[in-house]
Amino acid sequence: MSAFSPANPQTPITIALSKGRIFDETMPLLAEAGITVLENPETSRKLILPTSDPCVRVIIVRASDVPTYVQYGAADLGVAGKDVLIEHAAQHPGGLYQPIDLRIGKCRLCVAVPNGFDYPNAVRQGARLRVATKYVQAAREHFAAKGVHVDLIKLYGSMELAPLIGLADVIVDLVSTGSTLKANNLVAVEDIMDISSRLIVNQAALKMRRHRLQPLLDAFSRASLAMPG
Ligand SMILES: Nc1ncnc2c1ncn2[C@@H]1O[C@H](COP(=O)(O)OP(=O)(O)OP(=O)(O)O)[C@@H](O)[C@H]1O
Numbered sequence: 001m002s003a004f005s006p007a008n009p010q011t012p013i014t015i016a017l018s019k020g021r022i023f024d025e026t027m028p029l030l031a032e033a034g035i036t037v038l039e040n041p042e043t044s045r046k047l048i049l050p051t052s053d054p055c056v057r058v059i060i061v062r063a064s065d066v067p068t069y070v071q072y073g074a075a076d077l078g079v080a081g082k083d084v085l086i087e088h089a090a091q092h093p094g095g096l097y098q099p100i101d102l103r104i105g106k107c108r109l110c111v112a113v114p115n116g117f118d119y120p121n122a123v124r125q126g127a128r129l130r131v132a133t134k135y136v137q138a139a140r141e142h143f144a145a146k147g148v149h150v151d152l153i154k155l156y157g158s159m160e161l162a163p164l165i166g167l168a169d170v171i172v173d174l175v176s177t178g179s180t181l182k183a184n185n186l187v188a189v190e191d192i193m194d195i196s197s198r199l200i201v202n203q204a205a206l207k208m209r210r211h212r213l214q215p216l217l218d219a220f221s222r223a224s225l226a227m228p229g
């Protein structure tokens, strides 16, 4: 048994979070379980953060890497957006248990176009659209279901720039307040789905460490129910 095996009772419970909104919005949920993270990831360079519970630690990873850490058992639990989980599942099907919609990180996955671009007409005409997005799987499924032909251009951020600079006709991106679209003269023309963040759990850890994980799952569940629907 490796020192970091979930079967090893010495191994702390490990929760994978990304910096920024997921970390910030998860803190009140952890507080429900009586757990405080002892260092601030915005100011600390540490990637393994201790908590007020010596048996629980938080690791800081990229948002899109959270499912990977949990799926391979390097973390027992994680918090990831539905957007990230859809893209991850396309590459690594099966594997992840998603017991709780935490009702944090709420936004919408949308199709957006430059102001003045006649999207309904382009769709009616059967035009082939260049779509820039980080969310290629969700975008592929959306346009396939509509019967729209697309060339998907994978980007890792700043999608809003793509149609302004001639890289793409439309984008698929997350929208919350709409201010990023507005600032870049873009407008949302279609909602693809509502997004929120989910608690994800390693299945083997759940079997082997259920007695330790269940109180945490219960606390997350209670706290998420207090979030606005
Ligand atoms: N404007 C927003 N409002 C609310 N939730 C959002 C918003 N943007 C993203 N999210 C949610 O928060 C999650 C984390 O977003 P964040 O911006 O912190 O990471 P990222 O920059 O997308 O990830 P990576 O570092 O892997 O590129 C997203 O996967 C999504 O579910």
Ligand SMILES: O=P(O)(O)OC[C@H]1O[C@H](OP(=O)(O)OP(=O)(O)O)[C@H](O)[C@@H]1O
Pocket (backbone or CB within 6 Å): 157, 158, 173, 174, 175, 176, 177, 178, 179, 180, 181
């Ligand atoms: O509708 P709004 O409230 O403006 O939010 C939408 C923006 O939020 C997300 O970016 P984020 O702020 O996470 O920046 P990043 O993806 O570049 O990290 C998303 O990719 C949009 O750009």
